[in-house]
Every structure is written in C-alpha cells, then in structure tokens.
Amino acid sequence: MAVDRIGGDAVRFLVAGGLNTALTSAVYFAGLIVLPSGLSYALAWLAGLVFVMVFYPDRVFPGSRTGLTDRLAIGATIAVVFVVGLVSLHVLQAILQNNVMAFILTLATTTVLNFLFSRWILRR
Template structure:
C-alpha cells in the first residue's frame, strides 16, 4: 500500500469517525429524554457499531473487503478495542493521576488501533 493510499484512508477514517461521533451523540442525548443514561449509551454505542460495520467497508476503505464476514470481523474488532480502551483508561488514570490526560491518551490509542486493525481487516489480500 502506498503512503498516499494510507493517508486517504486515514482522512476518510477521521471524517467518518467524526460523523459517527456526532450521530451517536445525538442519539445518546435524545435517548436521555426517555431512558436512563446506561440504556441511552448502550443504544447509541450499538448504533455506532452498526454504522462502522455498514459504512466503513465500502466508504472508508473503498475497494476493500465488503462481505458480511468482513463486516462482522470489523464490528468484533471495534468491540475488542473498546474493551482494550477501558483497560487502558483505567491503567493510565492510575499511572498519570489525571483523568483528562488519561482520556485523551486513551482516545488517541484507540483511534490509531481501530484504524490499523480495521484497515488490515478490510484491505488484506483475498
């Protein structure tokens, strides 16, 4: 893969991630009008995961793998990175003694990890 293609993939990934964050935030806050926060968060997170599985294979990594199995694998990887992010956040909060720094460090780590794993899954050789 060329650096040019990597850069294009990264830009599309960041734009799609921002769109996903905006949409799931709207769902979360709208859900708070009727539901407890945990239920609203779960619904928003699941919709965000569905967004990734539907949108990323064809739009973020065009020309890559788009079969159902690939979409499910990406969804599973995002869920695994979420769990890794929780562990990283906990570890960094203890290490750095700053929730803010721990949050932004975890956000950077999970964003990069999601990009690399998703890209590998969807761009690997057939």
C-alpha cells in the same frame, strides 16, 4: 502508491469517526429523554457499531472487502478495542492521576488501533 492510499484511508477514517461521534452523541442525548443513561449509552454505542460495519467497508476503505464476514470482523475488533480502551483508561487514570490526559492518551491509542485493525481486515 501505498503511502497515498494509507493517507486517503486515514483522512476518510477521521472524517467518518467525526460523523460517527456526531451520530452516537445524538442517539445518546435523544435517548436520555426517555431512557436511563446506561441504556442510552448502550444504544448509542450499538448505533456507532452498526455505522462502522455498514459505512467503513464502502466509504472509508473504498474498493476493499465488503462481505458480511468482513463487516462482522470489523464490528468484533471495534468491540475488543472498546474493552482495551476501557481498561487503558482506568490504568492510565491510576498512573497519571489526571483524567483528561488519561482520556486523551486512551482516545489516541484506540483511534490508531481501530484504524489499523479496520484497514488490515478490509485491505488484506
């Protein structure tokens, strides 16, 4: 049933997101030992992007499209959602005057967008 498939995809997406967060955090903090924070952040973000492009088609959405074009499309949408999240964070901070709530709402929005776009690209 389609709902079961969506639920399985969502659970795998959240687990993979946790792994991705652990990976990127490790890269970021390891990078801080020898790199400026901005460069360390960029390297961590790039590592996360590569993780998504390599891991998601095979493990998060098993049986889906796995071609190079599909992997690049996932990477592109993740990058676009990152920019959307950055803009949203600044707008919500200005409106809400609450950095924590702005972050939580941005995180929720970008997580949902990344799931929907990734699933649409790989399951179409």
